[in-house]
Amino acid sequence: MPAVRVWLLFLLLSPGLASAESLRLVANPWPPFNDQKLPGKGLASDLVEQALKRAGYSTSYVEVPWERAVRGLQRGDYDVLINAWYSLERTNYGYFSQPYLVNRLRFLQRKGDEIRFENLADLYPYSIAIIRGYAYSKEFDNDPHLLKVGVGSFENAARMLHAGRVQLALEDELVARHLLARELSSIRDELEFLPLPLSENGLHILVRRSHAQHHEIAERFDTAIQTMRDDGSYAETLRRHSP
Known part of the structure; x- marks a missing residue:
């Protein structure tokens, strides 16, 4: 055949x-x-x-x-x-x-704010910009004491953080660094990562x-x-x- x-x-x-x-x-x-x-x-x-x-x-x-x-x-x-x-x-x-x-998730703060993060309870006093619909980690997603502010993009989250409308933003490290070097370069030097990641x-x-x-x-x-x-x-x- x-x-x-x-x-x-x-x-x-x-x-x-x-x-x-x-x-x-x-x-x-x-x-x-x-x-x-x-x-x-x-x-x-x-x-x-x-x-x-x-x-x-x-x-x-x-x-x-x-x-x-x-x-x-x-x-x-x-x-x-x-x-x-x-x-x-x-x-x-x-x-x-x-x-x-693998995505390494890290918090950003305004430079000099000196927010300490070792466990989720440390973050209860602060508002955190997150992307609506994302799943970050089981513990973070399900913690009712965290003040999460849903936004449409990390660009929005970073600008809100820079303006003082939230105290933290959360994003994959490579994504954040990519955008801070490009679209967000004007505010890059005024934001910084917390040392400890939320999760991988x-x-x-x-x-x-x-x-x-x-x-x-x-x-x-x-x-x-x-x-x-x-x-x-x-x-x-x-x-x-x-x-």
Whole structure:
């Protein structure tokens, strides 16, 4: 039997593979991890698209605000949210891959404010700007005594902090440093990190559970990331996106 006919027969007998060939990816703008204006659309986008291509999928990619991305995944508008931290609530509508990056979450204060942070109770007197809809850590998210002020972006959080409207802002360290060196450069020298991070969170893709192959997509993605680590292309991608 000719090779082309064998391949077509294989596709007909493998509906899961055929239907999984194209995936609709979504992320929120989150430089340097996700940003259509950056090379490779940012570090996380670049890694995910490379891994899914290796896993046998073609992809399309859009960026929308975080809450729209989550709602779109829940409605089935998108197949894969590519920049998700783990939370139990998200497992109701999505299936997590293994982490493919790690985010180090740190608080920022106005320079000289001398806020001390060793445990969450130390932060009870202060207002903290956070991104609406984000999951930071189980303890932080569920602590009712913390005064959290929801904002739409870290840029808003940093400007509120600089203006004295909040006492702290919380963000991934690489994201904060990226934006403070660019869009927020005018206030960069007036803000500083607290020494102790809140947490280190694994960054995952989140595949919508309503997709018939959600488990297979995540599993094949995990395998592809491991092959990238093994052959050096993962490390090369990190170098390409380093400041």
